[in-house]
Each structure stands twice: as structure tokens, then as C-alpha cells.
Amino acid sequence: MPDDPIREQNRPSPDALLENAERESRGHLKIFLGAAPGVGKTYEMLMSGRARRADGVDVVIGVVETHGRAETEALVEGFEVVPRRNVPYRGHLLDEMDIDAILARKPALVLVDELAHTNAPGSRHPKRYLDVEELLANGIDVYSTLNIQHVESLNDVVAQITRIRVRETVPDSIIDRADDIEIIDITPGDLIKRLNEGKVYLPGTAKRATQNYFSPSNLTALRELALRLTAQRVDDQLVTHMQAHAIAGPWSAGERVLVCIGDQPGASALVRYGRRQADRLRAPWAAVHVETSRDARLAEARKDKIANALRLAEQLGAEAVTLPGEDIAQEILAYAAANNYTHIIVGMPTSPRWREIFAGSVSHDLIRARTDVSVHVISASSGEETRPSAAAGTKSARRPDPGHYLWSMLYVAIALGIGTALSRFLDVRNIALVFLMAVLASAMSGGLWPALFASLMSAFVFNFFFLEPLYTLDIGDPESVVAFAFFLGVAVVASNLAGRVQRQAVTARQRAKATEGLYLFSRKLAGAGTLEDVLWATVYQIASMLKVRVVVLLPENGRIAVQAGYPPDDTLDDADIAAAHWAWEHDKPAGRGADTLPGAKRLYLPLKTARTQVGVIGLDNDKQGPVLTPAEQRLFDSLADQAALAIERIQLVADVDNARLAAEADKLRSALLTSLSHDLKTPLASILGSAGALRDYSTSLTETGRAELLATIVDEAERLNRFIANLLDMTRLESGAAAVSLTPLFVGDSVGSALRRAEKILLHHRIDLAVPPDLPMVRLDPVLFEQVLFNLLDNARKYAPAGSLISIRGWAQDAHVMLQIIDEGPGIPPDDLTRIFDSFYRVRKKDHVQAGTGLGLSICRGFVEAMGGTITATNRFDRSGAIFTLRFPTGPEPANLEGRP
Structure with missing residues (x-):
């Protein structure tokens, strides 16, 4: 049945429902928003806090700045104030909100003034709004204050209005996540009056403030911004409510905004403009940067500007994307078409017009594409640096090596020699092709600038040595002038094209190297069988491919600890330990370059799969600025994802092994209980029955009857003793506590001792002993070997019928002594031959009665292998019966055997 559009429209939006569910699981944030300082935000926040406390809510003050205002200080009285934390900085103690004390106190509501405040260096978070986010994540409601000039997306607009750029800003994502925004609004006239009365600033600065920031025109514009932002937020909340409750209404037509980020000045201004445009259109948006081969030669300062712009876009709620490619306009259009973007925002070119003619312009190419x-x-005039500085603009990360220019001179000299030799056979216009080869060789070896240098040199050399009049720079023939001009033009174009091919080749090699590294890394991880192998492969591969220092931390006893590092480094200072633990506990980046604990030496990133978080990885290098560029971040994400999956695989294998061992333990436990119920109950019943008969009928029993009952008690007690001895022996084997003391001995002596010990249980069987006395000596443990023989004889008499023959054979073979115990019982079923030595496994008799505990043969195998031998079980070929074969390597003969009987 086709979907009904009206029915679909009447269904609640899953995204809206999910957003509401996430809000319910977090603390609630209310922001008191003002157009400027002094409108009364803190006052209103304290009044609202008093009202909530009167309703029985547990309210505390995290931080409130009264600025010496008497009415504000009066409102603070009566509240519980969490003491601030002293942070040492350059010989001074700075007071900051103590987030750990608030988390330990766990109030229902905390009042936090000045949301855009910058924390003192050394604090957990560099900004107070990040402290607020942590409080919200722990389920604590927060009231906070904010001025409109501190909203990140409006930073450029405020700077244009007031001519003052505010450095302390709050990402728009914080505004978006606020549950309530209350506008604190007064007219510009009333605010100026408060200013003149000294209720905002000191009287001496009030007059200067009204002439600058607090001018009526500025306040009116700022007031409009605050009202518009609040109205937009109210509208967003209304839309979310309508979607969550399936309320029909007119919705937007699906606009999407794409902001193009390059290395030109004003990238941050483009991002902020894109955010405002997306807000107006109520549309999702993204920021994209096309990474070309030219990016590899950019100065670090320009690379940092691109990374900062992409990071700002993420903070403002955009998706940040980096695309590889050479044709920037085509890559942007292809991405926009594939993802249904309807608006593209690009910066106005800042390069000279002549350069646009030769090099092209991204904005012009986008406009000429004639797409929908x-x-x-957008102009880049945003208060930022509009022209690249000399350091940033002329220096590149990979300036051509001066040696390339020497090679260009050599190529031109070689071309001159070849041209001179061919000048007697070829026309001068053909000789020009020889110099073009020199230009192409320079481009392929050194790139664009050495090729241009070779072009100019070739042009002058060609003119000087081959164009009339010779050996001057004058050109007499008009045709030669045209030829020279065409030669120079072709040489420049060829050098440009060859240089581009060379850059593309370098980029292709870099990508191929990265791909090969990823492939080899995946092969290493696939072949790693232990966690140590996986961790070593991870730290080595990341360190070698990204040129960073790496540490990997995994959970251990409830905390995370360093498990591997490259170069090997197991020590972390207190700041790094705190950052690593915060990244593990909150599943977010922390440390150098992150929003949390940026004073740490390393950047710590969660190592996780779709199923769970497996650890934390720390990165560090010696360069200034961000640890990873956008391209390196993408490569790291690929490496980290593979590593996390491999670590999870090892852990899952360990879990499976533990589960298997637990299942086997349960199986053994069940078999043991079954064995105990049978092998304890039967002899105990016989002992109790015989003892009861002796007690009740002692006067009427004959001597023969009394002797039989006593014999039964002794036999069953010995049976119990053997059973308990077997249990103890198995426990020793399973725990590895079976001590083996090997000594040279003759097998025949141990066989005789075992037969004497088993004399009572073999009364009804015949014994055939064929063990030569001259067998070589074997290094065995006498006690364990005798127990093996006893268990084999006991097993034979259980299954062989009374009166049958039990044979013991011994011989020497290939530096080994062989010993066999052969019975005339029913033999071993073929399906049971591979399991006969398993613990608690018993072969059923023909009458379906289980004999024995299933421990004797298992103990035999354990003892034999502990003494360096082997034991096997087979069936007889001549008749029914089983054969158990023992095989031990022979030991050295003692020097003196004369005393042996």
C-alpha cells in the first residue's frame, strides 16, 4: 500500500522525539539573555533562583559576580554558595567555579553567572560553558547569564556595529541546547540612565562608555539582535513541539546550506555567515574544504586557519567535511548535488584580477556552472586579517629546494649542447623543442617554480645562441620575434601543466602510501592473536604514519592505565592522567587542543566501536598548533577504528574463552555431583547396612557372617578412600600443584608394587606378567607411576568379567620403554576412543550401568604426561578387550647396579 502523505505528516517526527528524550535525560539549562551589560540579567537570575528555592528546590550558587552592586549582593544572601577553587597563575591566585565540589554536592539547580567567561589556565575546561555542559550531563539544572555580543555566530555583526571584537564567545550549539531563554530587556534610554547613575560601571568610565559601546544606536542594534535571536529560538522550540506531537503545519521546503572553506582570509566570517543564513532558512548546513595538492605546500599558519574554521563550524552545529581533489569548484558542485544542498556560500576572491585570469577563481567557476x-x-571584510602576512603568504611548508634550480640550469645547459650539435641539421624552430624538453624535465623534478625558471633561462639562451643576430639579445627577423614569443608562451604553459602533473603525482603517491599503510595495518591486526600484538601494531603504525608520539590506555581494575606506547613511554604527568581519565569517562576528546584540560601535554581521544568504548589513545608531537590537521584526522580516524575493532575482537575472544571455560566448569561440576551421588551413596549404603547388621544381629551372627560383614565394611571404605584419592589427584592436576620428582627406576619394580597394592581388587582375575627384568631404566616419579598402574588395573577389573585374564607386557623400542595392560572385557566403543581420557567420562556397560567415577583414566593421562610420557587406548584385534599402552623415554643408566637383587 503506498504511503499516504497526510498520514506521514500526522506521524510524530522520530528526530524530534529523540531530541526530547535526550533533553529529559540531561539537566535543564535556562539562559538569561541581555543586549548589553547592565540590563539586569544576574538580578533576574537570582530572583528566579529565590522563587525556585521557595518552591522547595535545592538551589546553590556556583558563581555570581555582583560587581559591587548593593541590590545584587542583597539577593545573594540566604543562598548556599559553593566555595570557589583557587587556581595559581603567574604568581597570583585566581578564583574559579569549583565544578568538582558542585558535582559532589549534587544540587537540583545551580546558578552560574557569565556563561562566556574564560577560565584560568590550568582549569579542567578553558571556558565556563564547558563546565556548564558537564553539570548538565550529570543531571544538574543550570541557570546562567549571557550577553548577545558573546554569541559566536553574531560575533562579526556585533563587531561591525560596535567596532569592538569580543574574544569571549559561546558556540551557538549551547544556545540551541538551552531549554529556556528569557530575554532581559530594557530600553536604551533606561540603560544609559543606569549607566550614568553608576549602576553598571564606575562613574568615571560611564561617560566614555556612552560615547562608544553604549551609544543609543549601538544599544538599539544590539537589542534588535537579542530579540531576533530569542524569537528564532522560540520558533525552533515551536517547530520541535509540533513535530514531536504530529501537529500539521507549513514546513520549510528542504533548504540546505553549504559553506566553502579555503585558505583565504575571512574563513571564520564565512562560517558565521553560514550559521546565520541557516538560521534564517531553518535549514541544516555544513562546511566543506577541498584539499588539493597545493595544501601540502601551505604554511602552517594557513593550515591552522583552515582547521580552526572547520572546528568553528562544528561548534556552531555544522557538519565539517574535507574532500580530496584538484578542481575545487567541481568537487564542491558534485558534493552539493550528491547531498542536496541548495545554497553555496563562498568567499569573494582576494587575489589580483590578473591572477584570476591565469589561475581561475572558485567563485566565478561556481557561478558559471549554471546549476540549480x-x-x-561574501566579502571577507570581517575584521580579520584581509591579506596574508609576509610570513604566512610567502613561506610555504615545502619551499622548493635550491638544488632544483641548479638542476634546471643543468637541464638548460644540456639542451644548449644538444641544440648546438643539431643546429647544422635542423631548423632553428625545431631546436626550440629541445629547450621545451629541458623545461618539462625541470617541472617533473622540481615543480612549477623551477620550471618557470627554466622557461626564462631557455628563452634567453635560445635567443642568445640561435636567433639572428647571434650572441646578442636583439632579434632582427620579425618571424624570429613571433617564434620567440610563442616559445616563451608554450614554455610557460608547459611548465604549468607539467608542474600540475608533478603535484598530482606527489599527491597520488602520498595517498597510495596512506592506502598501503592502512592495508598493511589491517593485515597486521588480522594476524595479531594477542592484545599485546594488537597494541604494539597500533602505536607503531600511528606513530610512523602521522609522525606523532602515541600512548594507548585501556581499562584495568576500574581505571585506565598505559598499556603500550611508541616511543615506549609508560609515565604520564598529573595533567595527562586527568585528561585521559576525563576522555574515558565522558567519551569526548580532552587534553592539548581540546575544550577540556587543554594544558595537558597530549591530546586524548576515545577509542571506540559501534558497540562500546575500548580505551583511550594519546597523541603528541613537537609542532605548534593542533596535533592533527584535517587530513591527518581522517587518517587517524581510519587507523583508530581498525584498532578499536581489533581490540574488541581480542576482548570478545577472551570473553568467549571465559564463557567456554565456565561452561566446561559447570559441566564438570554437574558430572562431579552426579558422580558423588552415585560413588558415595553406594559404598556408604553398604557400610551402613553392614554396620547396622553387626549392631542389631551381633548375638545371632556366626563368625563367618560377622567376618563377611566386616570385610564388606573394609572393602567399601577402601573404595571410598580410592574415590577421594582420585578427587584429590584431579584437583592437583587441574590446579597445576602436582609435584613431579623424577628419578631413574626399573619399570618392573613399580609393576610389582602396583600388583601387591591391587591384590585385593584382583582376587577374581588372573594376572599374566611379562615384563623383562633387563629393560632400560626410565626417569619416573615412583609414587605417580604406581598410581597410574593401579588405576589401569582397577579399570581393567571393572570391565573384564570375573575369571578373565589381565596381561601386563613390557618391552624396549626406539629408546623408549613400552608397557601395556590388556584385558578381556567388552572393549571400548569406537566413538569413545577419543574421549576415554576426559574427566568424568564413563563408558556404559552393556547393562547400561555406569561403572567408576570417570576420573581414573583422566588422572592416568595427567600423571603420564607430567612425567614426559604418553598413554593411548585401543581395542584388541584377536578378541574383545582393551589395550592401554604407556610409552616413556629411557633415562641414563646408573653407574653401579651390583647391589640390585
Whole structure:
């Protein structure tokens, strides 16, 4: 049945329901928003807190700045104030909100003033809004205050209005996650009046403030921004409510905004403009950067600007994407078409017009593409640096080696020699092709600039040595002028094209190297059988491919600890330990370059799979700025994902092994209980019956009857003793506590001792002993070997009928002594031959009665293998019966055997 559009529209939106569910699981955030300082945000926050406390809510003050205002200080009285934490900084103690004390106190609501505040260096988070996020994540409600100039996406607009750029900003994602925004609004006239009365700043600074930031025009514009932001937020909440409750209404037509980030100045301004445009359209948005081969030669400062712009886009709620490619416009259009983006925002070119003619312009290429996508070209005038500085603009990360220019001179000299030799046979225009080969060789070996250098040199050399008049820079023939101009033009174009091919080849080699590294890494992980192998392969591969220092931390006894590092480094300072634990506990990055504990030496990133978090990985290098560039971040993500899956695989294998061992233990436990119920109950019943008969009928029993009853008690007691001895022997074997003391001995002596010990249980069987006395000596444990023989004889008499023959054969073979116990019982079923030595496994007799405990043969195998021998079981070929064969290597003969009887 086809979908009904109206029915679909009346269904609640899953995304809206999920958003509501996530809000319910977190603490609630209410922001008191003002257009400027002094409107009364803190006052209103304290009044609301008093009202909540009057309703019985547990309210505390995390941090409130009264700025010496008497009415604000009066409102603070009566609240519980969590003491602030002293942070040492450059010889001074700075007071900051103590987030750990608040978490330990666990109030229902905490009042936190100045949401955009920057924490002192050394704090857990560099910004107070990150402290608030942690409180919210722990289920604590927060009231906080914010001025409109601190909203990140409005930073450029505020700077244009007030001519002052605010450095302390709050990402728009915090505004989006706020449950309530209350606008604290007063007219510009009332605010200026409060300012003049000294209720905002000191009287001496009030007049200067009204002439600058607090001018009526500025306050009016800021007030409009605050009202618009609040209205937009109210509208978003209404839309979410309508979607969650399936309330029909007019929805937007599916607009999507794509912001293009390059190395040009003003990238951050483009991101902020894109956020505002997305807000107006109520549309999702993304920021994209196309990484070309040219990016590899950019200065580190420009690379950092690109990374910072992408990071800012993520903070403002966008998806940050980096695409590989050479044609920037085509890559952007292809990505926009594949992901249904309807608006593309790109910066206005800042390069000279002549350069656009030769090198092209991304914005012009996007406009000329004639697609259905709207292209917005935005000026970069944002208060940022509009032209690259000399250091950033002229220096590149990979400036051509001066040696390449020497090679260019050599190529031109070789071309001159070849041209001179061929000048007697070829026309001068053909000789020009020889110099083009020199230009192409320079481009392929050194890139664009050495090729351009070779082009100019070739042009002058060609003119000087081959164009009339010779050996001057003058050109007499008009045709030669045209030829020279065409030669120079072709040489420049060829050098440009060859240089581009060379850059693409370098990029292709780099990507092939990265792909090969990923492939080899996956092969290593696939072949790793232990956790140690996986961790070593991980740290080595990441360190070698990203040129960083790596440590991997995994959970151990409820905490995480360093398990591997490259270069080997198991020590972390207190800041790194705190960052690693925070990343593990909160499943977010921490440490260097992150929003949490940025003072740590390393950047710590969660190591996780779709199923669970498996550990934390720390990265560090010697360069300034972010630890990883966007391209390196993508490569790291691929490596980390593979490593996390491999670690999870090892852990799952360990879990499976533990489960199997637990299942086997349960099986053994069940078999043991079954054996105990049978092998204890039967002899105990016989002992109790015989003892009861002796007690009740002692006067009427004959001497023969009394002797038979006593014999029964002794036999069954010995049977119990053997059973308990077998249990103890098996326990020793399973725990590895069976001590083996090997000494040279003759097998025949131990066979005789075992037969004497088993004399009572073999009364009804015949014994045929064929063990030569001259067998070589064997290094055995006498006690264990005698127990093996006794258990084999006991097993034979259980299954062989009374009166049957039990044979013992011994011989020497290939530096080994062989010993066989042969019975005339029913033999061993073929299906049971492989399991006959398993613990608690018993072969059923023909009458379906289980004989024995199933421990004797298992103990035999354990003792024999502990003494360096082997034991096997087979069936007889001449008749029914079983054969148990023992095989031991012979030991050295003692020097003196004369005393042996």
C-alpha cells in the first residue's frame, strides 16, 4: 500500500522525539539573555533562583559576580554558595567555579553567572560553558547569564556595529541546547540612565562608555539582535513541539546550506555567515574544504586557519567535511548535488584580477556552472586579517629546494649542447623543442617554480645562441620575434601543466602510501592473536604514519592505565592522567587542543566501536598548533577504528574463552555431583547396612557372617578412600600443584608394587606378567607411576568379567620403554576412543550401568604426561578387550647396579 502523505505528516517526527528524550535525560539549562551589560540579567537570575528555592528546590550558587552592586549582593544572601577553587597563575591566585565540589554536592539547580567567561589556565575546561555542559550531563539544572555580543555566530555583526571584537564567545550549539531563554530587556534610554547613575560601571568610565559601546544606536542594534535571536529560538522550540506531537503545519521546503572553506582570509566570517543564513532558512548546513595538492605546500599558519574554521563550524552545529581533489569548484558542485544542498556560500576572491585570469577563481567557476544551486559570494571584510602576512603568504611548508634550480640550469645547459650539435641539421624552430624538453624535465623534478625558471633561462639562451643576430639579445627577423614569443608562451604553459602533473603525482603517491599503510595495518591486526600484538601494531603504525608520539590506555581494575606506547613511554604527568581519565569517562576528546584540560601535554581521544568504548589513545608531537590537521584526522580516524575493532575482537575472544571455560566448569561440576551421588551413596549404603547388621544381629551372627560383614565394611571404605584419592589427584592436576620428582627406576619394580597394592581388587582375575627384568631404566616419579598402574588395573577389573585374564607386557623400542595392560572385557566403543581420557567420562556397560567415577583414566593421562610420557587406548584385534599402552623415554643408566637383587 503506498504511503499516504497526510498520514506521514500526522506521524510524530522520530528526530524530534529523540531530541526530547535526550533533553529529559540531561539537566535543564535556562539562559538569561541581555543586549548589553547592565540590563539586569544576574538580578533576574537570582530572583528566579529565590522563587525556585521557595518552591522547595535545592538551589546553590556556583558563581555570581555582583560587581559591587548593593541590590545584587542583597539577593545573594540566604543562598548556599559553593566555595570557589583557587587556581595559581603567574604568581597570583585566581578564583574559579569549583565544578568538582558542585558535582559532589549534587544540587537540583545551580546558578552560574557569565556563561562566556574564560577560565584560568590550568582549569579542567578553558571556558565556563564547558563546565556548564558537564553539570548538565550529570543531571544538574543550570541557570546562567549571557550577553548577545558573546554569541559566536553574531560575533562579526556585533563587531561591525560596535567596532569592538569580543574574544569571549559561546558556540551557538549551547544556545540551541538551552531549554529556556528569557530575554532581559530594557530600553536604551533606561540603560544609559543606569549607566550614568553608576549602576553598571564606575562613574568615571560611564561617560566614555556612552560615547562608544553604549551609544543609543549601538544599544538599539544590539537589542534588535537579542530579540531576533530569542524569537528564532522560540520558533525552533515551536517547530520541535509540533513535530514531536504530529501537529500539521507549513514546513520549510528542504533548504540546505553549504559553506566553502579555503585558505583565504575571512574563513571564520564565512562560517558565521553560514550559521546565520541557516538560521534564517531553518535549514541544516555544513562546511566543506577541498584539499588539493597545493595544501601540502601551505604554511602552517594557513593550515591552522583552515582547521580552526572547520572546528568553528562544528561548534556552531555544522557538519565539517574535507574532500580530496584538484578542481575545487567541481568537487564542491558534485558534493552539493550528491547531498542536496541548495545554497553555496563562498568567499569573494582576494587575489589580483590578473591572477584570476591565469589561475581561475572558485567563485566565478561556481557561478558559471549554471546549476540549480544558489551561490552566495561574501566579502571577507570581517575584521580579520584581509591579506596574508609576509610570513604566512610567502613561506610555504615545502619551499622548493635550491638544488632544483641548479638542476634546471643543468637541464638548460644540456639542451644548449644538444641544440648546438643539431643546429647544422635542423631548423632553428625545431631546436626550440629541445629547450621545451629541458623545461618539462625541470617541472617533473622540481615543480612549477623551477620550471618557470627554466622557461626564462631557455628563452634567453635560445635567443642568445640561435636567433639572428647571434650572441646578442636583439632579434632582427620579425618571424624570429613571433617564434620567440610563442616559445616563451608554450614554455610557460608547459611548465604549468607539467608542474600540475608533478603535484598530482606527489599527491597520488602520498595517498597510495596512506592506502598501503592502512592495508598493511589491517593485515597486521588480522594476524595479531594477542592484545599485546594488537597494541604494539597500533602505536607503531600511528606513530610512523602521522609522525606523532602515541600512548594507548585501556581499562584495568576500574581505571585506565598505559598499556603500550611508541616511543615506549609508560609515565604520564598529573595533567595527562586527568585528561585521559576525563576522555574515558565522558567519551569526548580532552587534553592539548581540546575544550577540556587543554594544558595537558597530549591530546586524548576515545577509542571506540559501534558497540562500546575500548580505551583511550594519546597523541603528541613537537609542532605548534593542533596535533592533527584535517587530513591527518581522517587518517587517524581510519587507523583508530581498525584498532578499536581489533581490540574488541581480542576482548570478545577472551570473553568467549571465559564463557567456554565456565561452561566446561559447570559441566564438570554437574558430572562431579552426579558422580558423588552415585560413588558415595553406594559404598556408604553398604557400610551402613553392614554396620547396622553387626549392631542389631551381633548375638545371632556366626563368625563367618560377622567376618563377611566386616570385610564388606573394609572393602567399601577402601573404595571410598580410592574415590577421594582420585578427587584429590584431579584437583592437583587441574590446579597445576602436582609435584613431579623424577628419578631413574626399573619399570618392573613399580609393576610389582602396583600388583601387591591391587591384590585385593584382583582376587577374581588372573594376572599374566611379562615384563623383562633387563629393560632400560626410565626417569619416573615412583609414587605417580604406581598410581597410574593401579588405576589401569582397577579399570581393567571393572570391565573384564570375573575369571578373565589381565596381561601386563613390557618391552624396549626406539629408546623408549613400552608397557601395556590388556584385558578381556567388552572393549571400548569406537566413538569413545577419543574421549576415554576426559574427566568424568564413563563408558556404559552393556547393562547400561555406569561403572567408576570417570576420573581414573583422566588422572592416568595427567600423571603420564607430567612425567614426559604418553598413554593411548585401543581395542584388541584377536578378541574383545582393551589395550592401554604407556610409552616413556629411557633415562641414563646408573653407574653401579651390583647391589640390585
